[in-house]
Amino acid sequence: MKYKDYYAILGVAKDADLDQIKKAYRKLARTHHPDLSKKSDAEAQFKEVAEAYSTLKDPEKREAYDALGRARVGGDFTPPPSWQDQYQDAPSSFDQMDLADLLASLNQRSSRSYQTRQAQAGQDLENTVEIGLQEALVGTTRRLKIKEHGQEKELEVSIPAGVHAGKKLRLKGLGGKGLNSGPPGDLYLHIELLAHPVFKPLGRDLYFELALTPWEAVLGCEIEIPTLEEPVLLSVPAHTKNAQKLRIKSRGLGVPKGSRGDLYAVVHIETPSELSVEEEQLYQKLRELSSFNPRVQPHTRGAQK
Numbered sequence: 620m621k622y623k624d625y626y627a628i629l630g631v632a633k634d635a636d637l638d639q640i641k642k643a644y645r646k647l648a649r650t651h652h653p654d655l656s657k658k659s660d661a662e663a664q665f666k667e668v669a670e671a672y673s674t675l676k677d678p679e680k681r682e683a684y685d686a687l688g689r690a691r692v693g694g695d696f697t698p699p700p701s702w703q704d705q706y707q708d709a710p711s712s713f714d715q716m717d718l719a720d721l722l723a724s725l726n727q728r729s730s731r732s733y734q735t736r737q738a739q740a741g742q743d744l745e746n747t748v749e750i751g752l753q754e755a756l757v758g759t760t761r762r763l764k765i766k767e768h769g770q771e772k773e774l775e776v777s778i779p780a781g782v783h784a785g786k787k788l789r790l791k792g793l794g795g796k797g798l799n800s801g802p803p804g805d806l807y808l809h810i811e812l813l814a815h816p817v818f819k820p821l822g823r824d825l826y827f828e829l830a831l832t833p834w835e836a837v838l839g840c841e842i843e844i845p846t847l848e849e850p851v852l853l854s855v856p857a858h859t860k861n862a863q864k865l866r867i868k869s870r871g872l873g874v875p876k877g878s879r880g881d882l883y884a885v886v887h888i889e890t891p892s893e894l895s896v897e898e899e900q901l902y903q904k905l906r907e908l909s910s911f912n913p914r915v916q917p918h919t920r921g922a923q924k
Contacts, residue, residue, distance in 0.1 A: 620697065621825075622690035623718050625671035633685075636675060639888070668721045680722045740803035742767065742795030743872040748778065749811045752818060752825070755782050755872055756847050767795045776808065781873040784820060786810040817845055823880025825871045826864075830889045831855065846870045846882060853884060861888045 628641040637656050649655060653667040656666070674680045690696040748761055758780035766771050776790055787807055794804025818825040829844065839857035843850045846867070853867060863886045871880025894902065 620695065620718055620721065621695055623667075623671070624689075625674050625684065626690050626795070628667055628671040629675065631675075635675075640672065640675050640735060644676075648672075657830070659886075674722050675721070683722055689709045702923060706860045715858060737799065737807060738801035739798040740801045741797040743804040743807060744794045745809065747811060748903035749813050750778060750782070751813050752815045752820065752872070753847055755810075755812060756780060767777045774806070774807070778808070778810070780877050781875040781877065782810045783823065783872055783874075784810060817880045818847070818882075823872045823874060823921055824883060825880065826883045826885055827852075827863065828887050830887050831859065833888060836860070836886065836888050844884060847872075855886075861886055 626635070629635075629640060629647065631639050631643050635643075647668045649663065649669055650656075651661050653665060655663045656665075674684050687696075687698050694917050705884055744765055744767065746765060750759055750761075759778050760775055761778060762773060764771050774793060776793065778788065782788060787809055790806040790808065792803045793806035798805050812820055812840070818827050820826075825847070827845070829842070831842075832838075835842075836859045837853060837857065839859070840855050842853050842855060844853045845869070849868070851867060851870070853865060855865065859865070865884040865886065867882040867884065869879045870882035873879040891898070
């Protein structure tokens with residue numbers, strides 16, 4: 620099917636009212652009428668003007684024509700899926716059809732059937748959004764480009780505080796446009812969390828590696844540690860073991876209108892790579908004094924003394 624720009628044929632704007640359309644038609648009809656014009660293509664031009672007028676003077680035909688969208692004049696085109704969904708009695712094939720014949724076939728419907736077409740809800744749309752851990756904690760906004768029936772629209776959406784990886788967020792009414800006064804569809808956002816340089820999420824809880832010196836792990840200490848907000852002071856108990864998890868309550872991620880998860884410091888005991896002479900002597904003395912042997916079962920260590 621070839622596209623024709625009926626507004627350009629009549630020389631009127633797309634928002635022209637009926638009086639402007641009638642005035643333009645009368646002028647062009649006189650200019651191109653075969654009985655009045657000596658041009659060789661007068662009859663063809665007269666028919667084209669009459670075809671454009673026949674469509675634009677009729678509110679139902681004009682609405683259907685406008686809903687087709689724009690295309691290259693004289694180029695092949697097919698009505699978009701949304702148009703075919705709205706005009707359910709439209710032909711299934713448009714290859715050999717003329718634009719005027721298509722619109723005329725739609726006009727054969729009775730006014731009653733046109734008015735009583737069933738309302739249809741808009742299509743639900745889906746998209747994936749990546750956010751940082753801080754954004755997941757306090758909430759954020761995103762500008763998204765959504766495709767609907769081949770057309771792109773831009774939306775600003777609010778992502779509430781407390782979302783987590785794998786969360787499917789429903790935004791009511793931000794999906795596809797409804798047909799025949801039907802309600803719009805919904806937009807579903809799949810939430811993914813961006814990698815963080817320090818913290819790893821597991822559900823609502825956060826984990827990070829805490830490096831301790833051997834003496835800090837044995838004797839205990841107080842260390843300032845990071846959180847998603849301000850740093851806090853952590854009391855490391857004496858005799859802390861490697862890979863032990865130290866819990867900092869309510870410093871993890873949250874849930875909408877709910878409690879927060881926890882933050883876990885996973886201990887990793889580091890040994891110094893370089894020692895002063897005095898430090899090495901102290902380690903030598905500790906080796907001589909200590910009976911500790913990590914390769915012996917705890918209940919047999921007493922026998923090693």
